[in-house]
Amino acid sequence: MxxxxxxxxxxxxxxxxxxxxxxxxxxxxxxxxxxxxxxxxLAGEEGIGGIKFDxxxxxxxxxxxxxxxxxxxxxxxxxxxxxxxxxxxxxxxxxxxxxxxxxxxxxxxxxxxxxxxxxxxxxxxxxxxxxxxxxxxxxxxxxxxxxxxxxxxxxxxxxxxxxxxxxxxxxxxxxxxxxxxxxxxxxxxxxxxxxxxxxxxxxxxxxxxxxxxxxxxxxxxxxxxxxxxxxxxxxxxxxxxxxxxxxxxxxxxxxxxxxxxxxxxxxxxxxxxxxxxxxxxxxxxxxxxxxxxxxxxxxxxxxxxxxxxxxxxxxxxxxxxxxxxxxxxxxxxxxxxxxxxxxxxxxxxxxxxxxxxxxxxxxxxxxxxxxxxxxxxxxxxxxxxxxxFKMVLPPKPEPLDSREIWLSDRLSVELQSFRVETDSDAENSHPYAMTRAFAEGRPFALIRGGENIKVGLATRMQAGDIAWYVLPEHLGDDFARQFADRRHRQDQQQFYGEFVVKPDVKVGELAFAYGLKVDEHEAQTTLADLFRDRFGDVPVAGDRMNIGGFCVTVKELDEQSHIKWFGLKMPKKSGAVA
The missing domain is CATH 1.20.1530.20 (Na+/H+ antiporter like fold)
Incomplete structure (x- = not known):
């Protein structure tokens, strides 16, 4: 024994x-x-343990x-x-x-x-x-x-x-x-x-x-x-x-x-x-x-x-x-x-x-x-x-934690938490104010200093608070942007550019608006179609293409993995902020 x-x-x-x-x-x-x-x-036969194992x-x-x-x-x-x-x-x-x-x-x-x-x-x-x-x-x-x-x-x-x-x-x-x-x-x-x-x-x-x-x-x-x-x-x-x-x-x-x-x-x-x-x-x-x-x-x-x-x-x-x-x-x-x-x-x-x-x-x-x-x-x-090799994407705002509570075999409630950062939209805002553009979300709990804070009409979130929301999982990243500080926004702008454009916009319209030089064939296609011609049908965030000296980057995909937004970054020589 x-x-x-x-x-x-x-x-x-x-x-x-x-x-x-x-x-x-x-x-x-x-x-x-x-x-x-x-x-x-170290534990082996030539280490301090001296254990012989063969x-x-x-x-x-x-x-x-x-x-x-x-x-x-x-x-x-x-x-x-x-x-x-x-x-x-x-x-x-x-x-x-x-x-x-x-x-x-x-x-x-x-x-x-x-x-x-x-x-x-x-x-x-x-x-x-x-x-x-x-x-x-x-x-x-x-x-x-x-x-x-x-x-x-x-x-x-x-x-x-x-x-x-x-x-x-x-x-x-x-x-x-x-x-x-x-x-x-x-x-x-x-x-x-x-x-x-x-x-x-x-x-x-x-x-x-x-x-x-x-x-x-x-x-x-x-x-x-x-x-x-x-x-x-x-x-x-x-x-x-x-x-x-x-x-x-x-x-x-x-x-x-x-x-x-x-x-x-x-x-x-x-x-x-x-x-x-x-x-x-x-x-x-x-x-x-x-x-x-x-x-x-x-x-x-x-x-x-x-x-x-x-x-x-x-x-x-x-x-x-x-x-x-x-x-x-x-x-x-x-x-x-x-x-x-x-x-x-x-x-x-x-x-x-x-x-x-x-x-x-x-x-x-x-x-x-x-x-x-x-x-x-x-x-x-x-x-x-x-x-x-420039494979790193900027950190994106995302939920701090998520939990799924199953009410039956196929019915669940999804909870997601977010940390309130300094200089964010959430700071000094009421928890319900964050759900104005998210009809499916509602506050669940507000944690401050490890304690649950009762939410009243005068409640305002402070930096460091943890806010829990009943919120579908696919909305978590969009919702998290309200809790991100200015540094996150600056990192996103530096990588993707200051401007956000839809994938269905015509390249010619974009060229006219920003002074881009494109050929006649490309001018008649949408950004999504032009991307598909150059890169195929499997986009991921961070994919880039050059249009007339401007950098167009896939910024976000929807639930079906279709391009939701492009970021437009101007060349530095143009004098625009990139």
Missing amino acids: NALNFSFLIIALLLFSGVLASRVSARLGMPLLLAFLGVGM DLPSATMVSQLALAVILLDGGLRTKFETFRIALKPAAVLASWGVVASVALLGAFATFFLGIDWKLGLLMAAIVGSTDAAAVFSLLRNSGVRLNARIRATLELESGVNDPMAILLVTVLINLILQPQQTGIADTLLMLATQLGLGLAFGLAAGKLLAVLLARIRLAEGLYAIMIASGGLMVFALANLFDGSGFLAVYLAGVMVGNSRNSAVEHVLNVMDGLAWLAQAGMFLVLGLLVTPSRLLEQGIPALVIAAFLILVARPLAVYSSVKWFRYSRREIAYISWVGLRGAVPVTLAIIPLMRGVPGAQMLFDVAFAVVILSLLIQGTTIPFFARV
């Missing part, structure tokens, strides 16, 4: 230390995942379980709108992009390390895919508001590119160990099976889980357990039938997350904690598994390989994948930079070790070092390069 309690103590101590270390990591601008990885390495099957099991939970949580938070925005480019990145990265990096690794070409390609395949755990975590905690198209592309790519990486690793291992039994037909059949069954299992299970979630009455805490266990079941079933469990569990999460019912909010709240626990446990185990001295021995080769991957292979693969989808050079550059590697490459690197591939230990050490370098170099610079 003492041995069991001691084991519990060690596990709890590692997790607790990792959580505390994550606070230091966040202040230093480092990815939180590195904190748990570092704690695991159980590869257990490490694989923990990693696969954790990745399934992380992908399920990522799917739950992925809106259908994300697929509309970036499905095609993300699909090309997740297939051809992985193949191109592996081919380029494999050729380089073969030449640089002087190893057999099959081993070089295997190394490239191990680190060839981006990692969902790293991408989801770092993008959502980067502190910057990214262009929606870039964010959607990166998240979808990381969520669906694992099947291709697993396929390439499997094929190359078979090519090394059983070359006579590995053929092109078998490889294509394996790919079709992985993708087809992963897609079928994921969509079917997601639909079934969504229906069960809406119809079964459970204690609040059990909804998340039902979805988590259901997600793990579809993950395991897809794998048992040689499909992609990772793709299946991600799609199942997408289907559940986009079903609107009273239980989804309970699921999301609990799954967030489960996903963090999964990430923490996974990186602690992987940290225990690695031997730091071997990482140092492979430090220089790993640095060179990581540099080639980050600066050459990934950019070329991204360019060849998305250049057909009207991405700008800056957007391609940023997508190339955020090719984060994480737990998936390390998990894939365990497979050659378990199957006895010659040189597998070197592959594992180099892959692990590449992951650490990727998190250190790319993970810490996501906000910086977002600003360098």
Whole structure:
């Protein structure tokens, strides 16, 4: 019994230390995942903990379980709108992009390390895919508001590119160990099976889980357990039938997350904690598994390989994948930079070790070092390069918090809160005055100094107050503008311009009003049509086009993702305020 309690103590101590270390990591601008990885390495056989851990099957099991939970949580938070925005480019990145990265990096690794070409390609395949755990975590905690198209592309790519990486690793291992039994037909059949069954299992299970979630009455805490266990079941079933469990569990999460019912909010709240626990446990185990001295021995080769991957292979693969989808050079550059590697490459690197591939230990050490370098170099610079490549949108006023109170299975009341900022329209105004242009909104509570203030005729809101309103979710951002201070308005004007124009205005009318120079054909079209001609049918806030020297930027979309407003920014040389 003492041995069991001691084991519990060690596990709890590692997790607790990792959580505390994550606070230091966040202040230093480092990815939180590195904190748990570092704690695991410190507790390992060459660290202060001295724990010897070399159980590869257990490490694989923990990693696969954790990745399934992380992908399920990522799917739950992925809106259908994300697929509309970036499905095609993300699909090309997740297939051809992985193949191109592996081919380029494999050729380089073969030449640089002087190893057999099959081993070089295997190394490239191990680190060839981006990692969902790293991408989801770092993008959502980067502190910057990214262009929606870039964010959607990166998240979808990381969520669906694992099947291709697993396929390439499997094929190359078979090519090394059983070359006579590995053929092109078998490889294509394996790919079709992985993708087809992963897609079928994921969509079917997601639909079934969504229906069960809406119809079964459970204690609040059990909804998340039902979805988590259901997600793990579809993950395991897809794998048992040689499909992609990772793709299946991600799609199942997408289907559940986009079903609107009273239980989804309970699921999301609990799954967030489960996903963090999964990430923490996974990186602690992987940290225990690695031997730091071997990482140092492979430090220089790993640095060179990581540099080639980050600066050459990934950019070329991204360019060849998305250049057909009207991405700008800056957007391609940023997508190339955020090719984060994480737990998936390390998990894939365990497979050659378990199957006895010659040189597998070197592959594992180099892959692990590449992951650490990727998190250190790319993970810490996501906000910086977002600003360098001008991918950052100005912070927009938005609700401080939102709650949904379900009155029945399909009837709910949405509450949203807003902080009253200094020098805002809300300051010194009555709470009801904010609803004049929002007939569906009404005050619910006014919090001042942590206490609920009774609203009377003479009540006036003060800076720092938290005002709660009964308000439909889709009106939250528009409503929040009344609570934003002057700095927010200035940031918006500096980015979008001082003037706001409707999408149905004729370009010729705009040209006449502001002295723009446009050709006769463009003069007869609307701004929305001109944008569609230049950029396609999938607009996002921040998309820009130049008309006669003036910058026209998509400022806001409506609920159907149609352009609602453009911002018009005059050139500085005109003497106008831009």
